[in-house]
Amino acid sequence: MxxxxxxxxxxxxxxxxxxxxxxxxxxxxxxxxxxxxxxxxxxxxxxxxxxxxxxxxxxxxxxxxxxxxxxxxxxxxxxxxxxxxxxxxxxxxxxxxxxxxxxxxxxxxxxxxxxxxxxxxxxxxxxxxxxxxxxxxxxxxxxxxxxxxxxxxxxxxxxxxxxxxxxxxxxxxxxxxxxxxxxxxxxxxxxxxxxxxxxxxxxxxxxxxxxxxxxxxxxxxxxxxxxxxxxxxxxxxxxxEPNNVFVADFIGESNIYSGAMVGKRLVKFCGKQFPCLDDFEVGELVDIVVRPEDVKMTSPEQGQLRGKVISVVFKGVHYEITALVGKNEIVIQNTESRNVGDVIGICLTPDDIHIMKKTLLSNRYIGYITKKNTVAFGDGEFECDVTQLYPGSFLDEEGYLITKEGKRIDLTDTDVNVEVGLHDISMSDNPDEGGARGHIISIIYKGDHYAYIVRTEENEEDFVFDCEDLWNENDYVSLVIPKDKIKLSLVSAGEDEE
Amino acid sequence: MKAITLNRKHLCIPYAAFLILFVILPLLVVLYYAFTNATGEFTLENFISFFSNTNTIGTLFYSLALGIVTTVCCLLIAYPTAYLLARGKFKKRSVLLMLFVTPMWINFTLRITALKEILSLIEGNIAQYPFLNSVIGMTYDFLPFMILPLYTCLLKLDTSLLEAASDLGADKATVFLKVTLPLSVPGIVSGVTMVLLPSMTNYVVLDMLYNSTYIMGSLIGSYFSAYDWHNGSMIALILLVIIFLITLATNRFSDDESSSRGAIL
Structure with missing residues (x-):
């Protein structure tokens, strides 16, 4: 009360x-x-x-x-x-x-x-x-x-x-x-x-x-x-304690990495295992946030990670030092400076590592099969392998699907669940190269790659994926998905199982 | 650099030439004729005779009455129209505005002739209601000139001001009276200026609608057609001064009310 x-x-x-x-x-x-x-x-x-x-x-x-x-x-x-x-x-x-x-x-x-x-x-x-x-x-x-x-x-x-x-x-x-x-x-x-x-x-x-x-x-x-x-x-x-990658990226400066839990209060990212405070199930894919001011620099021998300084910027109160650890970049804020080219050790205490459950593990859509045996979803149309809908089936010359049992099926307009992994989408300047087109609405830097969200114009469908190249926000791109990376399942079949 | 600035200045030459040739010189000629007599001597006789003649004074008041009634009618019709056009949630706003402005594309004698036929249908002998018919004719004719400035003014009106007023406790009527209306004064002033003068002088409308009463325009016309340039010029000059005074008064009024002077034409 x-x-x-x-x-x-x-x-x-x-x-x-x-x-x-x-x-x-x-x-x-x-x-x-x-x-x-x-x-x-x-x-x-x-x-x-x-x-x-x-x-x-x-x-x-x-x-x-x-x-x-x-x-x-x-x-x-x-x-x-x-x-x-x-x-x-x-x-x-x-x-x-x-x-x-x-x-x-x-x-x-x-x-x-x-x-x-x-x-x-x-x-x-x-x-x-x-x-x-x-x-x-x-x-x-x-x-x-x-x-x-x-x-x-x-x-x-x-x-x-x-x-x-x-x-x-x-x-x-x-x-x-x-x-x-x-x-x-x-x-x-x-x-x-x-x-x-x-x-x-x-x-x-x-x-x-x-x-x-x-x-x-x-x-x-x-x-x-x-x-x-x-x-x-x-x-x-x-x-x-940001809830998700968006909050972490929006509030303050942060280093964001993708990683996985490898043991009880043990997380692996940047190729190294770190003890941490957050408890997640072993094997769970997670996002890791490290604030630049929490990163401690040590001598190369003492650090958990070893990095090479690639840029130093004076920011008034502190220096912003960017170091390359393997393929990952890490941004460090420190009152002490280093020279470009220096090899440094990097130390992260469990307190400095914030772990969040990965918000999205794959892109899921509901689509349908077209006359040409391609799949339409997310405001686009993609080449796909329709035979995966019926194990052991194949396509005949006229485009009908012949199942293992020899049944002939016309797949046109069949509703399907579509799943595309976060690493299976790439972008292209050429609008005709990919199956769907949209604008980049979000870019989040994750150390060695960027997490992108591309949104289509018509129905505002989102494509979420990782990519190593840097594009610009609002760029108009087409999305390329390899034929074998589009996972299809029948909508009705899925519902029956549940 | 110097050549460019000179070139820019040159751009105003056509307008300046036009202004001197067709506005300033004629004005000087009018001024000259207004204060001279037939023999070319300086005199105030034309001025005195205008104000001592009951006929001409009567014409002045009739014109003023006609002009003011027309302007008020235009304002009463135009304001709600412009308000709806500017603030209403229409998808095809420009098309609607066009509908109100297209009458201007049709020759006005044609429009007045059409109006005359309609009025004869309703009234029978239209010569019976000369003043009313003249007001209807002129309102019809000048309405777009009132709608347009009001529309632009209301369209520019910042919606957040209306929101602020209602946020501070004003209901819809109060928002209109305390914010919308005062802020549309520049539009009203510029509309009034564009309607009042023409409706005091446009005697063609009266002629076409069988109103034989003289207004200022017809008075000037009648003097000129009798080759009396002096009295005609004096009346034109008096009209000019009246309009100037009205503009001055309304300008000051709108200056007090609002800082946006740009809307006054």
Whole structure:
């Protein structure tokens, strides 16, 4: 019961779909505690802004519920919610001066002054007092009569904050509110916002794509990608114990490797076994994250790994040293420098190794066999070996499949499960070379190779695979899959077995 | 480098020549004729005679009344139309806008003739309602000039401002009155300026709709056709000053209301 009272806003299975193929927010469940500073963090297009807009009331969920203090507000218009927003581009009214901008909400407000009375407007003096206090809070006392166009970006954003806070909302929403400011101003405002949050004690929900900002300011960080929540936790948890490769790559710098569990609390990657803290089943394929600042350099003899320095970059507080260990690259942050070409030892204690279950082990699709005995899936069409559907079968001259028993089958339009391994897809510039085409939407460096996700345009099908070459995000590529690497099984057969 | 800047300057020569030849020189000629008499001597007689003649003053007020009523009618029809076009969720917005603007592609005498036939069908003898018919004709004629500036102005309107207003507690009507309307003033001003002057002077519409009352345009025309350049010029000059004053007043009004001056033509 105690915990229930603590929750100010709760999103239950909220989905926002714009059209058939665009799902901005996908079955999100989120509970925010009273007085928390929560940051929704993610790359652009991850659904964080849509989530915020649904809390504000500018956007309505397609399905699911949003509860405020236990009451359903999913369909309430913004003016009926005790929530105020600080906009990304300030959204100050250009036809009003600073005073009138801040007083805008107060002039519309009706409050019950004495119990039992009807709600009344605030008097001029009350409004004056509140506006003055709000301006003092954002350090812009005396700016009442100034026109909005004479203010700098930073000042405008302060007015935006004052305009929202003056209404004493239960929740303050900030939509990338510091994004338009320059770096120095942004740092100052981060500290001020944090300070305001501490003083006012109301709930702040902040949206940003800047991971540093999120880690600096928040009590809780919600990492989002592709309309789904990837991880919820304190900044320390998110940084030290990322749930998956995406979070690890997005938050801070990281070395990410593919490996496997080889014993109890023993993991193998980069060709070496390391003791670790996480307990997974032996034989399980895993992703390993090592933060560059956790990597210790030793003399070549003492290290668990031996590497050759291939680049050194001075970063102010530390040096960023990249070393080559066998085929894998490892990035090290250290206050000590090394020279390019030096051979160094590398030491990783169990504490430095973060292990995550591999998110995807193979690509699975549902496709169908075409007239030409190729298989169509993932918005594409690929050559395949259809005889694997029926063991011992072969194709006759007319393209019919003859089973072991001698039965003649026309496979056209047969639905099949398709499975393609992570190492079995390659890319090509030539759009006609591969069976499907799409844009690269994600590249994650894994030491000696890159993990790619290519998404097709038509139905947004994803192809996930590893590749050693570096391409660019958003490159338009065609996907080549060798005939023998496409594993097919009959859809109905699979269901029967289950 | 120098050659390039010189070349750029040269680009404005055609316009400057046009401006001098067809705007500034004629204006000077009008000014000269307005303040001289038939013998070429300086005089204020034309000015005095305009304001001492009840007929000409009557014409001025009739024109003003016609112009203002037409402008108000245009505004009342154009604003909701432009609002719907700009802020509605139409997929083929440009096609819809085109539908409202295409009447401008048809010769206006043809349009007015068609309108005349329709009005005769409804009213019978259309000469009975000269003022009403003139207002209908002019509203019909000038409506696109009101819709277009309003449409561009409303289209530019930042949606986040409307969201901010409703976020701060304004219901839909308040959002419109406190944000949308004040911010569309530049569009209103530029639409009004584009409709008011033509509707005070375009006597062809009146002629075609059997309204025999003089308006400012017909007055000037009648003086000129009687070879009285002096009085005709004076009236043209007075009209110019009136329009100038109206523009000045509305400009100041919209300056107070909004910082965007660009929308005023």
């Amino acid at each position: 105690e915990e229930k009272n603590d929750t100010i806003i709760e999103m239950i299975d909220v989905t926002r779909q714009f059209d058939e193929t665009t799902i901005a927010v996908d079955h999100v469940n989120l509970r925010i505690k009273k007085g928390e500073f929560v940051t929704l963090l993610g790359p652009s297009g991850c659904g964080k802004t849509t989530t915020l807009r649904m809390i504000a009331g500018f956007d309505l969920p397609t399905s699911g519920k949003i509860l405020l203090n236990g009451k359903d507000i999913s369909l309430l218009p913004p003016n009926k919610r005790p929530i105020n927003t600080v906009f990304q581009r300030y959204a100050l009214f250009p036809h009003l001066n600073v005073y009138d901008n801040i007083a805008f909400g107060l002039k519309l407000k009706r409050v019950v002054k004495k119990p039992g009375d009807k709600p009344q407007k605030l008097t001029k003096a009350e409004i004056d007092k509140k506006v003055k206090r709000a301006l003092e809070m954002v350090d812009l006392a005396g700016f009442e009569k100034r026109s909005i166009s004479t203010l700098s970006g930073g000042q405008q954003q302060r007015i935006g904050i004052a305009r929202a806070l003056v209404n004493e909302p239960e929740i303050l929403l900030l939509d990338e509110s510091l994004g338009a400011l320059d770096l120095k101003m942004r740092k100052e405002m981060q500290i001020e916002l944090k300070e305001m949050h501490r003083k006012l004690g109301i709930t702040f929900i902040y949206v940003t794509h800047d991971q540093e900002e999120a880690l600096t300011m928040s009590d809780t960080v919600v990492v989002m990608a592709d309309g789904m929540i990837q991880q919820i936790g304190t900044p320390v948890e998110i940084y030290n």
